[in-house]
Amino acid sequence: MRTIPKEKREMSRAPMITPMTSRGQELRRMQEELKRALKKPVEERNWVMVVNPKKCTACFACVVACMAENVSPPGVSYRVVPEVEMGEYPQVSRTFMPTNCVQCDNPPCMKAANAVKPESLTKRPDGIVAIDYKKFRGREVFEKAAQACPYTALYFDDGRFWTEGTPALQPYEQVENFEYGKRWGRVGGSPPVGTARKCHFCLHRLNAGMLPACVTTCDGGVTYFGDLNDPKSLVSELLTTHRSLRLKVGLGTKPRVYYLVDDTQAAENLKACLACHR
Ligand code: SF4
Numbered sequence: 522m523r524t525i526p527k528e529k530r531e532m533s534r535a536p537m538i539t540p541m542t543s544r545g546q547e548l549r550r551m552q553e554e555l556k557r558a559l560k561k562p563v564e565e566r567n568w569v570m571v572v573n574p575k576k577c578t579a580c581f582a583c584v585v586a587c588m589a590e591n592v593s594p595p596g597v598s599y600r601v602v603p604e605v606e607m608g609e610y611p612q613v614s615r616t617f618m619p620t621n622c623v624q625c626d627n628p629p630c631m632k633a634a635n636a637v638k639p640e641s642l643t644k645r646p647d648g649i650v651a652i653d654y655k656k657f658r659g660r661e662v663f664e665k666a667a668q669a670c671p672y673t674a675l676y677f678d679d680g681r682f683w684t685e686g687t688p689a690l691q692p693y694e695q696v697e698n699f700e701y702g703k704r705w706g707r708v709g710g711s712p713p714v715g716t717a718r719k720c721h722f723c724l725h726r727l728n729a730g731m732l733p734a735c736v737t738t739c740d741g742g743v744t745y746f747g748d749l750n751d752p753k754s755l756v757s758e759l760l761t762t763h764r765s766l767r768l769k770v771g772l773g774t775k776p777r778v779y780y781l782v783d784d785t786q787a788a789e790n791l792k793a794c795l796a797c798h799r
């Protein structure tokens with residue numbers, strides 16, 4: 522019988538080490554932090570998103586992932602990546618600015634919507650602004666809330682399908698989604714048809730121990746997510762070691778999405794992005 526040399530036997534017992542990209546390490550770290558946060562009571566979690574626009578190449582992977590996760594119909598995209606071009610040739614720079622609902626701590630949409638349909642929007646203790654798809658019904662309440670939102674983050678689900686008018690409605694449009702931890706199917710006009718839709722930080726995924734879809738698919742490592750109450754979290758570390766800004770803080774909305782701006786040019790480009798939000 523052939524004997525395996527001792528050093529080879531030891532090698533075979535060694536764990537398989539797969540080289541990890543730095544993004545892989547970041548994702549693993551954020552995943553562990555999420556597990557840690559989920560062990561705490563909900564009111565002790567403090568979810569925030571951190572975006573580094575300098576790394577964004579506008580690949581739109583986050584947009585597609587979000588639409589697939591939430592089965593978004595035409596006219597609804599919780600995540601968008603607007604582009605701003607600055608300067609004149611040959612001194613031209615472009616910034617891509619991934620944005621979604623910033624989960625305001627003082628959300629003007631909530632006051633506007635609840636004045637029409639009480640409790641149709643709520644602020645959760647972990648910071649997420651949640652839509653009640655059964656209470657938030659109709660165009661009127663949507664118009665009020667959308668006009669109040671300074672971030673153009675709300676969309677109306679008018680019941681259309683991408684493949685309607687083609688020989689067959691495709692199965693991927695007929696699947697249920699799991700927003701807010703419930704099962705929703707749009708076929709036949711059930712909610713969320715007829716209601717407002719927006720980013721919810723992928724609450725259903727968080728509660729299942731998964732990071733938001735836009736975070737896990739972002740190949741460029743642009744988007745981070747975590748618990749700001751955890752001083753050891755990656756988001757806490759990023760926000761203490763980098764300069765950051767939040768959009769339209771002057772309005773008192775207290776947004777939960779931070780943009781890293783380590784150099785003056787980045788800050789200038791982001792200010793230019795604000796032009797779209799005026
Ligand atoms: S970004 Fe708009 S929709 Fe989101 S919480 Fe703030 S006001 Fe509401």
Ligand code: SF4
Pocket residue numbers: 586587588590591599600621719720721722723733734735736
């Ligand atoms: S957190 Fe979820 S819902 Fe929000 S933009 Fe990302 S993928 Fe979409």
